Amino acid sequence: xxxxxxxxxxxxxMEIDGFRLGCLIDASTGMVLASVQNQDAPAPATAxxxxxxxxxxxxxLNGKLATGEILEDVMITLSDSFFMVRPVGHDPDPRILLLVxxxxxxxxxxxxxxxxxxxxxxxxx
Amino acid sequence: MSQAPRRTRVRQLADSVWPGRTVNGYxxxxxxxxxxxxxxxxxxxxxxxxxxxxxIFFRGGQVIYAESSRTPLPAPRAVGLAALGLVPSEDPQSxxxxxxxxxxxxPARSVGRITGALVLTESVIDAxxxxxxxxxxxxxxxxxxxxxxxxxxxxxxxxLLTEVQRRHAVLxxxxxxxxxxxxxxxxxxxxxxxxxxxPAQWALLARTGDSTxxxxxxxxxxxxxxxTTIEVCRLVELGLLAVPGRLAGPERPAEPGxxxxxxxxxxxxxxxxxxxxxxxxxx
Numbered sequence: 001x002x003x004x005x006x007x008x009x010x011x012x013x014m015e016i017d018g019f020r021l022g023c024l025i026d027a028s029t030g031m032v033l034a035s036v037q038n039q040d041a042p043a044p045a046t047a048x049x050x051x052x053x054x055x056x057x058x059x060x061l062n063g064k065l066a067t068g069e070i071l072e073d074v075m076i077t078l079s080d081s082f083f084m085v086r087p088v089g090h091d092p093d094p095r096i097l098l099l100v101x102x103x104x105x106x107x108x109x110x111x112x113x114x115x116x117x118x119x120x121x122x123x124x125x
Numbered sequence: 126m127s128q129a130p131r132r133t134r135v136r137q138l139a140d141s142v143w144p145g146r147t148v149n150g151y152x153x154x155x156x157x158x159x160x161x162x163x164x165x166x167x168x169x170x171x172x173x174x175x176x177x178x179x180x181i182f183f184r185g186g187q188v189i190y191a192e193s194s195r196t197p198l199p200a201p202r203a204v205g206l207a208a209l210g211l212v213p214s215e216d217p218q219s220x221x222x223x224x225x226x227x228x229x230x231x232p233a234r235s236v237g238r239i240t241g242a243l244v245l246t247e248s249v250i251d252a253x254x255x256x257x258x259x260x261x262x263x264x265x266x267x268x269x270x271x272x273x274x275x276x277x278x279x280x281x282x283x284x285l286l287t288e289v290q291r292r293h294a295v296l297x298x299x300x301x302x303x304x305x306x307x308x309x310x311x312x313x314x315x316x317x318x319x320x321x322x323x324p325a326q327w328a329l330l331a332r333t334g335d336s337t338x339x340x341x342x343x344x345x346x347x348x349x350x351x352x353t354t355i356e357v358c359r360l361v362e363l364g365l366l367a368v369p370g371r372l373a374g375p376e377r378p379a380e381p382g383x384x385x386x387x388x389x390x391x392x393x394x395x396x397x398x399x400x401x402x403x404x405x406x407x408x
Contacts, residue, residue, distance in 0.1 A: 002246055002284060006239050026243060028325075028352040030295070030396030031250075031288060033239065045291070049396035056359070056394060059323070063363055066319040089236045093323035095243075096236060123236045 006034035009123060013098075014038075016115050018106030020081065023048045025097040027055055027087070033096070042081075042101060051085045051099040075113065080104050084112060088120050098123075155256070155263050156286050162186065162266065163282035169268040175261030179252055182277070188285055189277040191252040195340065197347045199248035245278050251349045253285055254292045292351050294399035302361055303368060305340040305354045309333060312367045320363050329356060330365060355394055362394075 001007065006024055013022040014036055021041035024033040030052040035044040051074075058071050071094070076083040082102045087094030098120055102112055155173065159181070162171065166186035173179045177195030181188060192198065296304070303309060311333050322330065329342055343353035360366040 002250075002280065002288065003239060003242055006242070009239070024239065026247070028355065029247070029292070029349065030399070031291075033243065045287075046397065046400050049400040052396045053394075060359065060362065063321045066321040068321065088239075093325050095240060123239075 001034050002031060003033040007036055010034060010036045010098075012119055012122075013100050013115070016100065016102055016112050017108065018082075018103030018112075019100070020103060021047060021099070021101040023051070023097075023099040024088070025052055025099060027052055027094055027097050040103075047083070047101060048099060051083070051097055055085060055087070055094070055097055073113070073116065075109070077104065077109075082107055082109060082112065084116055086116050086120050088123050155261060158263055158266075159188070159282045159286065167266065167268070169266055171266050172264040173256045173261050174264065175256070175258060177255055179256045181253065181256065184277070184279060187279040187281055188249065188253075189279050191249045191256065193252040193255040195255050196251045196350050197248065197344050199245045242278070246280070247349050247352070249278065249280070250285065250288055250292070251351055254289050254296075254351055257286075257289050257293075291396075291399050295394070295396065296351070296354065298395060298398060299354060299358050303339065303354060303358050305343075305350050306338050307368055308336040308338055309357055309361070309366045310335050310337070310369050312365055320365060322360075322363070322365065326356060326360055326365075329353070329360065333366060336369070358394055 003024070010022040010024065013019060019038060021035065021037045021044060023035040023044050025031065025048045026033055030049050032044050032048045035048075037044065054074055054076075055071065058074065062069060062071065071087060073084065073086040076085075080103065082100075082104050084100045084102070086098045088096040088098050098116065100112070100116060158171065162183055163186040168184050169182075171181045171183070173181060173193075177193045179191065179193035179195075182190040311330060328346060332342055332345060339354040339357040340350050342348075342357070343350040346353070357366060361368065
């Protein structure tokens with residue numbers, strides 16, 4: 001990890017039911033800043049790279065649509081996992097992303113979504 | 126400590142580079158040297174010469190700082206207009222003395238602290254990405270040379286080498302469209318559909334002249350060369366910047382039935398391909 005001390009910020013995410021992986025990602029470079037994970041977690045570098053690519057594509061979409069909207073979060077449902085990505089902070093040009101991967105069969109998506117929102121809000125306080 | 130004396134000092138260190146050590150894939154040798162210094166828990170500085178002069182500082186086997194003449198020095202996190210690149214950055218002399226945001230390893234409790242720590246970290250990794258190019262050479266390790274005051278942050282060598290390797294893979298992808306030293310210009314026909322750009326992108330657009338390179342923009346704005354190159358590539362994708370002398374960017378459609386159509390370059394920026402696909406030469 002590049003910023004191991006930032007791992008403490010991710011500790012609350014581990015309380016999400018079915019938690020597998022939590023990462024803070026530099027959106028501009030795709031670099032993993034810090035991560036916490038359980039035993040069955042996907043590779044942090046790969047998951048982070050995918051999350052950064054997703055956000056970049058959506059930012060490009062936003063740029064093309066030019067509606068003035070801001071990306072709030074991305075929720076992806078796979079057969080066994082949820083991938084949840086949320087920009088940290090209220091910057092229209094988010095520098096840092098939070099990625100949480102959770103076991104789909106053990107996670108309440110609405111609760112997890114709320115937890116992520118609260119977690120990101122706590123980062124900014 | 127001013128920026129000029131630091132640059133001079135780095136140049137002086139790099140002047141002592143051993144001759145005749147350049148071979149293809151020298152970055153492998155530098156990576157091996159860094160690993161050995163880490164294993165020996167060395168403290169000191171490794172001068173590096175090549176396309177740009179630089180030095181890598183060690184303490185207890187960890188990299189605490191790196192600097193290249195072809196990448197910006199670390200600067201405090203810009204706020205307000207400075208974040209947009211719309212006002213001059215602070216005097217570099219004061220930056221070196223005052224910035225200590227990355228020096229302490231205390232828990233980062235807010236995004237502001239993370240971003241602050243990231244400023245120095247990004248600068249070090251950006252310099253390493255440049256220094257570990259295949260054309261670079263290293264000189265004799267100097268034990269116990271002190272890094273610039275107040276700008277240290279211990280990072281494991283293996284973590285840094287992995288990240289540098291990933292960045293080199295990303296840069297190889299981007300090379301089909303733009304490199305850090307490719308001249309770009311604002312697309313003259315801005316009468317197309319509206320596009321929404323971020324403040325960071327706008328700062329780049331505002332400073333792009335007829336022949337500006339991503340590296341020049343990065344040095345001007347005090348941003349990462351790697352990150353700026355990616356951002357410039359995205360602006361080319363959006364059709365807001367163009368590479369003079371080259372056909373329109375990756376989004377230019379081939380005309381139907383035109384057998385002589387120029388093949389489209391691959392999608393430019395993909396971090397996932399850099400992780401899962403190409404293997405670098407960094408060791």
